[in-house]
Amino acid sequence: MKTLTVLEALERDGCNAKAVSIDRLDQLKEDIQSLRNAGALDEKVFNDYLLTMIYQASKDFPDAKSIIVIAVPHQQLKIAFNWKGERMETLVPPTYAFAREIDERAIKVMKDSVAPEALHLEKAILPLKTLAARSGLTLYGRNNIAYVLRKGSFLRLTAFYTDLVCEEDTWAERKMLPACKTCRNCLKACPNGVIGEDRFLVRVERCLTFFNEQSAENQFPGWVDPSAHNAIVGCMHCQRVCPYNKAFISSYTEGGEFSEAETAYLLEGEFKGEKAKAMEEKLKLIGLDLSIFPRNLQVLLDQRQ
Numbered sequence: 001m002k003t004l005t006v007l008e009a010l011e012r013d014g015c016n017a018k019a020v021s022i023d024r025l026d027q028l029k030e031d032i033q034s035l036r037n038a039g040a041l042d043e044k045v046f047n048d049y050l051l052t053m054i055y056q057a058s059k060d061f062p063d064a065k066s067i068i069v070i071a072v073p074h075q076q077l078k079i080a081f082n083w084k085g086e087r088m089e090t091l092v093p094p095t096y097a098f099a100r101e102i103d104e105r106a107i108k109v110m111k112d113s114v115a116p117e118a119l120h121l122e123k124a125i126l127p128l129k130t131l132a133a134r135s136g137l138t139l140y141g142r143n144n145i146a147y148v149l150r151k152g153s154f155l156r157l158t159a160f161y162t163d164l165v166c167e168e169d170t171w172a173e174r175k176m177l178p179a180c181k182t183c184r185n186c187l188k189a190c191p192n193g194v195i196g197e198d199r200f201l202v203r204v205e206r207c208l209t210f211f212n213e214q215s216a217e218n219q220f221p222g223w224v225d226p227s228a229h230n231a232i233v234g235c236m237h238c239q240r241v242c243p244y245n246k247a248f249i250s251s252y253t254e255g256g257e258f259s260e261a262e263t264a265y266l267l268e269g270e271f272k273g274e275k276a277k278a279m280e281e282k283l284k285l286i287g288l289d290l291s292i293f294p295r296n297l298q299v300l301l302d303q304r305q
């Protein structure tokens with residue numbers, strides 16, 4: 001059985017997908033390693049995001065032959081916190097929420113496209129942005145975010161090992177969005193000087209996302225402008241101004257609301273027992289967890305004073 005049938009089913013479902021041979025894993029690892037060797041990757045960035053990657057299928061899956069990488073359209077979520085009689089709306093950027101649901105749906109579509117028992121799948125723990133770019137699925141923006149042409153950057157990437165033969169391995173050099181040659185919108189919009197003229201790789205170690213995804217005991221560096229914060233996690237400044245996102249930037253999914261009592265609890269920062277478990281469940285649905293509280297919420301509320 002071949003990968004093409006599965007890829008076509010994913011495309012019919014509104015996703016974009018590509019397949020590469022499992023033989024590419026060494027090159028994928030080398031892509032990351034060479035950046036590290038060249039000193040282009042900050043050590044903490046590597047440890048936080050790339051150290052846990054596993055460049056092989058599990059021992060239970062000796063027949064893995066290909067990797068299918070999928071870009072699933074994904075809107076930003078709008079959520080609200082109620083505090084001191086006011087309602088504050090904020091964002092959860094694309095890529096955080098619905099991780100499990102997106103994987104389950106992709107698995108169902110892939111299995112339904114062939115006889116379900118005939119297809120073996122295993123979630124791949126790989127550097128997805130690099131894999132997607134190398135497979136030809138996505139292009140890089142100057143902001144180093146993954147884009148699919150005509151769909152922008154509002155997507156979530158996921159990947160699976162399969163036992164299908166990859167008849168069209170699309171592995172290629174990474175490509176940049178055509179408009180980045182002349183556009184500088186994201187560079188100008190970034191509050192932290194992350195995006196440079198002098199190099200392709202952004203300085204992740206200065207990115208708001210890098211800081212606000214860390215657990216809350218890590219305070220923001222003093223040089224970060226408090227007015228720069230614009231989402232409960234992550235940052236949308238450089239995606240908001242991108243011409244490729246024009247058609248998607250005003251679309252949201254409603255992600256729910258936190259009452260005065262829940263907001264007060266998140267601001268206290270003492271998370272123990274059943275109450276913490278219940279809150280963790282609520283946050284999980286929208287791709288968040290307690291580790292970023294109270295810091296990320298406090299900086300957004302401080303902006304309103």
Ligand code: SF4
Nearest residue numbers: 190207208235237238
């Ligand atoms: S996510 Fe925010 S801080 Fe990071 S590069 Fe984009 S604009 Fe700059």
Ligand code: SF4
Nearest residue numbers: 141142180183186242
């Ligand atoms: S804002 Fe402009 S330079 Fe930045 S990624 Fe988009 S097209 Fe490229």
